[in-house]
Amino acid sequence: DAGVIQSPRHEVTEMGQEVTLRCKPISGHDYLFWYRQTMMRGLELLIYFNNNVPIDDSGMPEDRFSAKMPNASFSTLKIQPSEPRDSAVYFCASSLIWRASYEQYFGPGTRLTVT
Amino acid sequence: AQKITQTQPGMFVQEKEAVTLDCTYDTSDPSYGLFWYKQPSSGEMIFLIYQGSYDQQNATEGRYSLNFQKARKSANLVISASQLGDSAMYFCAMRVSSGYALNFGKGTSLLVTP
16 A cells, blocks of 8 residues: 655745645545654644544644645645745655554655745 | 653664663643654654553564553663664654644664664
8 A cells, every 4th residue: 555645755946935745645544644844843743634624733833834635635735935944844644543553654755945 | 731852862772782762751641642753864754663551561563662661651662683774763752632643752863883
């Protein structure tokens, strides 16, 4: 079974541009999470969805960030306009609620560089 | 508030030796889960092992075991018979019953030497 798929793997953009990160969760998983990893702040949750519905977006840093999950197999994280401090690795993860451990499976990440 | 603390920024171990990576946690929720993830230099996050707060036995997965001491609020990862491929960052994480997201520690960098 395919794991979590993220695209692009690397993104370099200029300040002020719109950036869209994409994620395809593992088929059948009902939770989807977006995390951001930086050296200063480590791994932090941005937002998560249950059955395509946003449950907790308290980690989204600003209104410049938005996330959608139009169906069970696709989610996007958009940054508009982007700033240099948004440079980070963005991970998407999915999990299956009926498993007692609820372990999350991570995608390979998108390394975003904003110049 | 839930907090995960990993006090060892870096560790060295010789190949074939065992190593323990420390993790302490803080939560007032009686129901929680503890996880360890491995992040090699390639960047992906790999799930290693899980321990539930009500589990009576320490979790084991192959060469990985979790030394769960509930009273001390510690969940140390033990890697037996270290291999060169174990060199990576290791993250401890917690999930509480009131949510499904993971709260991660800062990580420990492990280097396995020949």
